[in-house]
Amino acid sequence: MKGILSLTVNNRPGVLNRITNLFTKRNYNIESMTVGPSEQNGISRMTFVVDVDDEAVIEQITKQLNKQIDVLKVFDITNQSIVARELALIKILVTTQTRAEIYSVIEPFRASVIDVSKDSLTVQITGESDKIEAFIELIKPYGIKELARTGTAAIPRGMQIAHAKSATIV
């Protein structure tokens, strides 16, 4: 199963190392990870997506993370209603014949073209992981020159509906 953990940590040298080390030490596999500043000064927010056997493992990861001195709070948002986003930058091969067609694929995904050259287009797309997967699949036949993806960044929704599974609104 997939678990999503959102944590706030002190923005200090070595903190990321301590946390990723913890995953290595205990043999937890990270599917994706993002880090960036949070709303508070000096405090970063990290989002981990982990693929684990069961909820007990997520609980154990949460507890182990909580033991770290520089980890301020850990939220297991796996079963919460959340907003989760990922970003991908994709450089696609284009020819005069395919250009218009590619634009027509980009449009419904609300992706945007951020760089254009004679034989390529660079597209930016944000959304949930699934949406980005779907877009990449569609665009693959045209030829992907380069691709860069971030991990998932996630926070709980402002309003929690009881027993809600992670929402899938794009």
Add this chain to the structure above:
Amino acid sequence: MTQKSVVADRKSGKTHYSGAEFLLDALKKENVEVIFGYPGGSVLPIYDKLYSSELFHILTRHEQGAIHAAEGYARITGKPGVVIVTSGPGATNIVTGLADAMIDSLPLVVISGQVATSVIGSDAFQEADVLGITTPITKHNYQVRKPEDLPRIIKEAFYIASSGRPGPVLIDIPKDMAIIEGESTDKEPEMDLPGYQPTTKPNYLQIRKLVEAVSGAKRPVILAGAGVLHAKASHLLKEYVEQQGIPVVHTLLGLGGFPAEHPLFIGMGGMHGCYAANMALSKCDLLINIGARFDDRLTGNLAKFAQHATVAHIDIDPAEIGKNVQTKIPVVGSAKEALAELIAQNGKKPEIDVWTTQLTAWNEEFPLRYTHEEGVLKPQRVIQMLHEKTNGEAIVTTDVGQHQMWAAQYYPFNKPNSWVTSGGLGTMGFGLPSALGAQLANPKATVLSISGDGGFQMCLQELSVIAEMNLPIKIIIVNNGALGMVRQWQELFHDNRFSHSIFQSHPDFVKLADAYGIPGYKVTTEEEASNCLDVALKTDGPVLIDFRVKQNENVFPMVAQGKGLDEMEGV
């Protein structure tokens, strides 16, 4: 710079201090009694200030000796053991001790030197990424980037090391940080630890649940671990046990937490535990774990462990609860607070006479045993004699292996803080230096450093310190000319193929002791052993005794790996 002179300087208006001055001043404020260390290039500025300080420093002969000594000190006192080592090799030499202290929850504050900030990352002379190396084996670590941060960092380090679940904290000090000056404020440094708030007081509802579970139990057992000792809760454990009449099983590291002579003490559980204790763990219907972490050497095959039991687990580290064994009643808190609350609740005493009678009967029917052989010195007998001659009141430190298990089996402990052993990491070489630390922690105690002939040779250089300080440690070598436990496993599980476990030669340990200025004896019979121990225990300083015991004696009973606790061999 001593504290006195810093104070004097403050009066005279001095406002700037070097990192080394800040450091030593802060160590003084923590009432550090002894520092175990080894100087080197990167810590020269610190050692220079130490020269004129009142701080008591012991120069061990290897950094590994320093950190194991600090562990021995910490185990006995509960206070953080303090270590100073230099950068690079000095720091990498303490890695084993850090891992050992981490897994056995011993408080340490370790200062490592580091190359100057200007050359960090350039592969400078004696540079190693100590923060990177020690991250997985410390509770927390720091690298100092401003000398004036040191008072706060030291204060935090001592607090982190000794509170919650104790553990080692490392502070890496680049050489220039020890030299350059920072501005001092006379104010007490403020700790900045919003992410660290250990829970000591247990949740009331969980305690109530436990009280109810106890009152209805038919076959309850308490599994008491080292958490009881760390929390200094032995007296409360006894009080609670007597109030409820519940039998107690100890883990290897918990020994001494509950009096071995007590009628409700069943014995040590685990791989080399006694039959009754392991049956208690297997057959119980309520298992109350207090401060143990369900190590695999204790549980045996997890699928067969306490199969019919409701498991309650009291631990100050929430991450230990449910880690290995599913827990029905989790109680996060210190053993001390939890036991005090349980006693205060004074719940209905369970009716378990049948159960306790059964356990006692098992102990009578299947006691720890070994066979006497005429003219052969048995290692078990050696340990028994040590127990008799010291009235069971010594502090015992060990290495790892057969002698360790025999010591745990045949030296019953009645008092807390008398057993110093490397449980989780299983570190050979731990015994002798930890005895040094234990003796300094309790100068009046009789300290027995029991080692095998293998482990003894891993840190024997600390004989030098023991001789220099004339510490009255009795150094016992249970010498079977082999890596006994390795040999035993090869015999049992590798078809008697003794691959590199039998020593082809040994130094003459008596002459070796003599070379260090320590009286040494070789003993081959029971009679010699008895006489020699009498002499040794009357001797004021250190004595080394080389007990030549039977080589192929095995530790039994035993739960083979993968087996359940109720599938013991050699009962």
